[in-house]
Amino acid sequence: xxxxxxxxxxxxxxxxxxxxxxxxxxxxxxxxxxxxxxxxxxxxxxxxxxxxxxxxxxxxxxxxxxxxxxxxxxxxxxxxxxxxxxxxxxxxxxxxxxxxxxxxxxxxxxxxxxxxxxxxxxxxxxxxxxxxxxxxxxxxx
Amino acid sequence: xxxxxxxxxxxxxxxxxxxxxxxxxxxxxxxxxxxxxxxxxxxxxxxxxxxxxxxxxxxxxxxxxxxxxxxxxxxxxxxxxxxxxxxxxxxxxxxxxxxxxxxxxxxxxxxxxxxxxxxxxxxxxxxxxxxxxxxxxxxxxxxxxxxxxxxxxxxxxxxxxxxxxxxxxxxxxxxxxxxxxxxxxxxxxxxxxxxxxxxxxxxxxxxxxxxxxxxxxxxxxxxxxxxxxxxxxxxxxxxxxxxxxxxxxxxxxxxxxxxxxxxxxxxxxxxxxxxxxxxxxxxxxxxxxxxxxxxxxxxxxxxxxxxxxxxxxxxxxxxxxxxxxxxxxxxxxxxxxxxxxxxxxxxxxxxxxxxxxxxxxxxxxxxxxxxxxxxxxxxxxxxxxxxxxxxxxxxxxxxxxxxxxxxxxxxxxxxxxxxxxxxxxxxxxxxxxxxxxxxxxxxxxxxxxxxxxxxxxxxxxxxxxxxxxxxxxxxxxxxxxxxxxxxxxxxxxxxxxxxxxxxxxxxxxxxxxxxxxxxxxxxxxxxxxxxxxxxxxxxxxxxxxxxxxxxxxxxxxxxxxxxxxxxxxxxxxxxxxxxxxxxxxxxxxxxxxxxxxxxxxxxxxxxxxxxxxxxxxxxxxxxxxxxxxxxxxxxxxxxxxxxxxxxxxxxxxxxxxxxxxxxxxxxxxxxxxxxxxxxxxxxxxxxxxxxxxxxxxxxxxxxxxxxxxxxxxxxxxxxxxxxxxxxxxxxxxxxxxxxxxxxxxxxxxxxxxxxxxxxxxxxxxxxxxxxxxxxxxxxxxxxxxxxxxxxxx
Numbered sequence: 001x002x003x004x005x006x007x008x009x010x011x012x013x014x015x016x017x018x019x020x021x022x023x024x025x026x027x028x029x030x031x032x033x034x035x036x037x038x039x040x041x042x043x044x045x046x047x048x049x050x051x052x053x054x055x056x057x058x059x060x061x062x063x064x065x066x067x068x069x070x071x072x073x074x075x076x077x078x079x080x081x082x083x084x085x086x087x088x089x090x091x092x093x094x095x096x097x098x099x100x101x102x103x104x105x106x107x108x109x110x111x112x113x114x115x116x117x118x119x120x121x122x123x124x125x126x127x128x129x130x131x132x133x134x135x136x137x138x139x140x141x
Numbered sequence: 142x143x144x145x146x147x148x149x150x151x152x153x154x155x156x157x158x159x160x161x162x163x164x165x166x167x168x169x170x171x172x173x174x175x176x177x178x179x180x181x182x183x184x185x186x187x188x189x190x191x192x193x194x195x196x197x198x199x200x201x202x203x204x205x206x207x208x209x210x211x212x213x214x215x216x217x218x219x220x221x222x223x224x225x226x227x228x229x230x231x232x233x234x235x236x237x238x239x240x241x242x243x244x245x246x247x248x249x250x251x252x253x254x255x256x257x258x259x260x261x262x263x264x265x266x267x268x269x270x271x272x273x274x275x276x277x278x279x280x281x282x283x284x285x286x287x288x289x290x291x292x293x294x295x296x297x298x299x300x301x302x303x304x305x306x307x308x309x310x311x312x313x314x315x316x317x318x319x320x321x322x323x324x325x326x327x328x329x330x331x332x333x334x335x336x337x338x339x340x341x342x343x344x345x346x347x348x349x350x351x352x353x354x355x356x357x358x359x360x361x362x363x364x365x366x367x368x369x370x371x372x373x374x375x376x377x378x379x380x381x382x383x384x385x386x387x388x389x390x391x392x393x394x395x396x397x398x399x400x401x402x403x404x405x406x407x408x409x410x411x412x413x414x415x416x417x418x419x420x421x422x423x424x425x426x427x428x429x430x431x432x433x434x435x436x437x438x439x440x441x442x443x444x445x446x447x448x449x450x451x452x453x454x455x456x457x458x459x460x461x462x463x464x465x466x467x468x469x470x471x472x473x474x475x476x477x478x479x480x481x482x483x484x485x486x487x488x489x490x491x492x493x494x495x496x497x498x499x500x501x502x503x504x505x506x507x508x509x510x511x512x513x514x515x516x517x518x519x520x521x522x523x524x525x526x527x528x529x530x531x532x533x534x535x536x537x538x539x540x541x542x543x544x545x546x547x548x549x550x551x552x553x554x555x556x557x558x559x560x561x562x563x564x565x566x567x568x569x570x571x572x573x574x575x576x577x578x579x580x581x582x583x584x585x586x587x588x589x590x591x592x593x594x595x596x597x598x599x600x601x602x603x604x605x606x607x608x609x610x611x612x613x614x615x616x617x618x619x620x621x622x623x624x625x626x627x628x629x630x631x632x633x634x635x636x637x638x639x640x641x642x643x644x645x646x647x648x649x650x651x652x653x654x655x656x657x658x659x660x661x662x663x664x665x666x667x668x669x670x671x672x673x674x675x676x677x678x679x680x681x682x683x684x685x686x687x688x689x690x691x692x693x694x695x696x697x698x699x700x701x702x703x704x705x706x707x708x709x710x711x712x713x714x715x716x717x718x719x720x721x722x723x724x725x726x727x728x729x730x731x732x733x734x735x736x737x738x739x740x741x742x743x744x745x746x747x748x749x750x751x752x753x754x755x756x757x758x759x760x761x762x763x764x765x766x767x768x769x770x771x772x773x774x775x776x777x778x779x780x781x782x783x784x785x786x787x788x789x790x791x792x793x794x795x796x797x798x799x800x801x802x803x804x805x806x807x808x809x810x811x812x813x814x815x816x817x818x819x820x821x822x823x824x825x826x827x828x829x830x831x832x833x834x835x836x837x838x839x840x841x842x843x844x845x846x847x848x849x850x851x852x853x854x855x856x857x858x859x860x861x862x863x864x865x866x867x868x869x870x871x872x873x874x875x876x877x878x879x880x881x882x883x884x885x886x887x888x889x890x891x892x893x894x895x896x897x898x899x900x901x902x903x904x905x906x907x908x909x910x911x912x913x914x915x916x917x918x919x920x921x922x923x924x925x926x927x928x929x930x931x932x933x934x
Contacts, residue, residue: 024800032796034882040804047811067908070901077894093887095876108876110886113893117886120897125808126906131911133815 006052017045039077039121046126058126066127072110073119080113092118144191145203148217148270151184151231155263155687162255167242174242174599177255181234181262188227190221194625195224198637200645202272218336221628225470226269226399227534228625229477230392232610234262236603237387242484243600244383244492254294254381261287265392269399274333277400284393285312291384292377305844307689311373319360319400325353326407328881338407339635345410354411357404358418360838365397365451368425372685375444385440390447391481395473398454402469406635409461418459423559425452430566434573434669435676439487439497446523446570449563450476456559457541458633464544466630467640468537474625475534478611479522482604483574486516488579489600494590499577503586506579509596513579516607518612524571526562526659528644531613535564535658537642539651556621561658568662573669618642667753713832717839724842731849752792759785772817780810797881 021041028034038104049058095108158180167173176902191201200223204216241258245251264287267280278331286309295303327333329347344350361367366374377389388394401408401418408414429449433442444728454472457465482717489512491497506841522531542560546553583589614621622640631638646652665672748756760782769775788801867888868879877883885893 017341028879028882029886030878032800032879032881034879034884034885036799037797037800037804040801040808044804044808047808051811067905070904074901076896077897081890081894093876093890110877110883110890113890114882114886117893117897120900124900127904128907129808129812129815131907132812133818134911 006048008037009051010048013030013048014045017041017048021118025114028114029110035117036121039118040125042118042122043125046122047129048127050133055130059130059132059134062126063130066123066130069119069123070127073116073121074121075116076119077113080109080116083109083112144194144201144219145217147187148201148203148219149195149205149215151187152217152263152266155180155184155259155266159256159259159263162259163252166249166252167255168245168247168249168251170242170754171246172242172599173251174239177238177242178235180259181231181238184231184266185228186236188224188231191224192479195219195221196624196628198628198631204272207276213275214273215276216272216334217267217270217276219270220632221625221630222399222402222470222632223269223884225474225625225629226392226395227397228267229474230265230269232260233387233391233477233481233607234258236481236607237383240386240488240600241289241383241605242890243597244381244488250294254383257287257290257294258383258387260604261291261388261393265396272335274327274335274338277335278320278323280311281319281360281396282316284388284396285309285316285364288312288377288384288388288393291388293675294381294384295379298379300376301379304373304379307686308373309376310693311370311689311892312469315360315363315370318356318363322353322358322360325349326357327504329353335403339404341407344407351411351413354408354413355417357400357408358413361397361400362421362455363397364400365394365395365455366425366448367452367455368422368428369685370690371425371429371448374448375441376686378438378440382440382484382491384579385444386481386484386488389444391477394447394451395454395477398451398458398469398473401455401458402633405458405461405633415459418455419556422452422459423556424454425449426456426563427559428452428572430563433566433570434665434672437499439490439499439502439574439578440484441498442570442574443483443487446567447476447480449567450480453538453560453563457538460541460545461634462541463630463634463638464537464541466633466638467626467642468534468541468627469633470626470640471537472534473641474614475522475530475611478607478614479519479531481856482515482519482607482611485513485604485607486519489596489604492600493592493594493596495593496590498590499574501586501588501590502578503581503589504579504583508592509601511598512596512601512607515601515608516579517575518608519604520571522608524568524659524662525655526568528615532655533615533642533644535567535655536646536651539564539654543651543654547782557654561654561661564655564658565661565665568659569665569669569672572666576666613857615644627867691883700763713836717835720839720843724846727846727850731846731853734853746919752789755785755788755792764888773814776810776813776817778815780806783809795881797879807856 021038024033024041025035025038026033028038046058046062083094087094093109098107150264150605162177167177170176195201200218202216202218204214207213207215235759238255238258241254242251245254260500264280264283268277268284271277271280289309291303291305292308293302295301323333326338326344329350330338330341330344332338332341338344363370373388374394378385380389393464426449429445429447429452433445433449436442436445450472454469454476457469457472459465487497489509490502493509494502496502506517518529522529525535538560539557542556546557582749583591622642626640626642627638630640707718759782762778762785765778766775766782769778783802787802787806790796790802867884870888871877871880871883877887
């Protein structure tokens with residue numbers, strides 16, 4: 001059921017949603033946002049794609065990445081936790097400060113963990129949306 | 142390189158080699174067996190080189206901390222007993238590795254089999270070399286899992302799958318019981334190190350000692366197929382023959398015997414030890430020996446004979462005498478060196494003729510002379526006819542019984558009688574196999590199976606080498622006694638022992654009894670058809686398999702019944718069950734709360750005007766949802782409820798929650814639309830009065846629960862220390878100003894980890910569920926057809 005006006009809207013909205021997701025993810029540690037919310041926003045972008053271009057389009061282009069993405073997300077989270085193991089115990093957060101010129105960037109394992117959360121949320125929600133929007137040829141189901 | 146590092150290296154190299162053998166796809170090479178035999182052969186060679194030092198009482202030890210918090214240490218010790226078992230595992234492993242290449246010639250799954258075989262070998266070596274109870278347990282479970290995978294190797298054969306499952310449930314359940322026993326033992330002794338526990342004085346006086354012994358015995362009995370758990374072993378014969386020969390005859394089933402022998406110095410003080418081992422071992426050895434003749438499948442006969450031999454070993458371990466220790470050690474090695482090759486021979490015969498059925502086999506000695514001689518020597522050893530190795534095993538068994546008889550007359554005579562009965566049935570079984578498969582003329586057998594595919598020399602080399610070793614040992618007794626039997630028996634006894642074995646002791650009562658058993662065994666052979674008929678007429682309901690299946694399928698049926706009650710019918714009825722359960726459980730706690738004193742609620746300043754308006758809005762939207770005529774209206778109005786809740790969060794300045802709620806609400810509405818789109822519109826049956834009544838009760842209950850929970854949470858103040866801790870450490874220690882997110886990813890990171898794991902599992906489950914709708918035309922059948930495994934009658 002690709003809708004014309006939605007397809008027009010989708011060209012504008014999808015990039016915006018992804019940028020908002022990235023923005024929410026990056027600022028999450030200090031202001032409202034974070035991996036979970038960012039993941040939901042990104043999933044909303046996929047939802048928009050499903051509504052505008054149809055689930056087959058999305059499944060064809062992204063379907064095969066969803067399950068691996070869940071795994072990668074869990075792997076990121078587990079890695080973040082395991083890095084802590086080398087610095088004391090499981091889940092101990094480790095922070096590193098980068099200096100790029102005058103810019104000082106501080107990153108740590110919680111960010112990696114948050115990335116894992118985001119990836120899991122995106123892939124799980126999108127795969128549910130895709131699974132439920134699938135229509136079978138068999139009308140009895 | 143140091144001996145201790147080679148010890149570790151042996152186990153880890155086998156683990157590393159395991160996937161490699163899968164990856165190289167060995168079925169493409171005709172003689173891959175020779176390459177596969179290299180790792181176990183190297184280990185065998187190294188073990189021989191360590192013999193001298195161990196015989197002088199200098200065991201090889203190594204210890205590495207693994208998880209020190211749990212007392213888990215990777216510590217290994219190679220003493221006399223570990224050396225004996227190591228030699229059996231690596232030595233027979235060499236023969237089996239060579240054999241497998243030819244058994245699975247051109248089979249694409251050969252590599253998979255090799256990788257399981259080597260994983261098993263590593264686990265088995267880990268069991269017998271571990272000097273830590275917890276490490277031992279991990280390797281123990283490793284053998285259970287690899288054994289399961291090997292039994293169910295032919296995964297399209299329902300017998301193999303059912304046999305594997307039975308074996309796994311039995312051994313894994315026993316293993317868990319054993320773990321409990323080990324934990325009791327370890328915490329009482331203050332160490333999980335085996336050598337430490339064996340040296341702990343007065344262990345028998347510690348609390349729950351008998352319980353610990355009982356649980357460990359349970360683990361050993363299930364693993365070593367003792368009565369009443371013996372039935373899994375014959376079922377395991379659905380495994381490919383190399384696995385049967387290696388796991389289910391020579392090594393894994395002896396893990397229980399090993400554990401009993403290893404823990405003998407510490408646990409034999411327990412009052413339950415002697416009688417339990419004596420009775421269980423005694424029943425097992427008689428049961429196995431007598432019922433073996435019921436079957437016509439060569440592997441089934443050998444399996445029951447193995448059960449019997451395991452019973453003998455457990456029986457012997459009941460005693461605390463030097464004679465018994467020697468008898469155990471000799472019995473273990475003799476059995477490995479005749480039963481292992483016999484299984485391998487059964488595989489070669491199966492490979493060559495296409496059957497293992499005694500009724501169709503004949504004349505194999507003239508058809509395959511080398512194989513015939515190999516099998517004949519093994520069978521004569523099994524019968525215990527001098528001067529073969531099996532004769533020594535029987536002599537030492539009888540000697541222990543005679544020795545016990547000198548202490549305790551009446552019981553001693555009973556034990557001698559039991560040993561003789563087992564011995565004469567072994568003679569009968571061995572003669573039956575020898576005559577029916579190898580000696581009788583093909584012309585005498587109706588529908589005999591000819592040799593269609595003659596085995597290559599390398600195929601027969603493995604069993605032949607093992608039998609040669611077994612035949613040679615009685616002629617090298619002083620050397621073997623000093624280097625192998627003596628040190629191993631010392632480990633069981635917990636003190637230095639010297640083994641004095643000889644083939645010829647003169648006409649002692651033991652020798653005469655042994656001869657009498659051989660003569661009576663010939664009688665069993667002569668009467669074998671009658672014995673078979675008598676055994677076949679026994680009722681089937683008494684078999685362990687029958688009872689086990691009844692129990693397991695009973696559990697399945699119970700699960701089905703409870704699922705039907707709790708999760709049957711419509712979504713509304715399932716939701717009612719869940720909600721009513723919540724109301725019932727939480728309601729009790731809420732009812733018991735003394736609201737006036739425990740939870741002082743300030744009723745005066747409860748809600749502002751804006752909050753009341755929001756609440757009314759939510760209530761109206763909820764009401765509209767219920768009375769809406771079309772689904773779309775209902776979905777939209779339920780969305781309104783969600784948005785109102787979001788506004789609540791905004792009012793109470795919780796931006797993270799508000800954002801999440803808003804997004805979840807939006808996604809849910811779309812999901813609902815997608816779901817309802819799939820359901821045909823006219824599918825709703827009229828609502829009955831019962832359903833209306835149920836809905837009313839559930840709604841009122843759930844609503845009341847919600848109200849009281851909110852009141853409860855208002856009244857109960859949060860511990861301020863937690864909030865203060867978060868506020869204090871969030872920007873400092875955790876580098877984040879957004880406390881909510883810092884809690885999620887850092888303070889409570891473990892929780893979040895669990896949550897996203899659950900989310901991922903839910904996604905996989907949902908995926909499977911949505912797919913299975915399309916597969917529903919094929920019902921899932923958990924229950925295979927009724928069968929009697931490993932029996933072709």
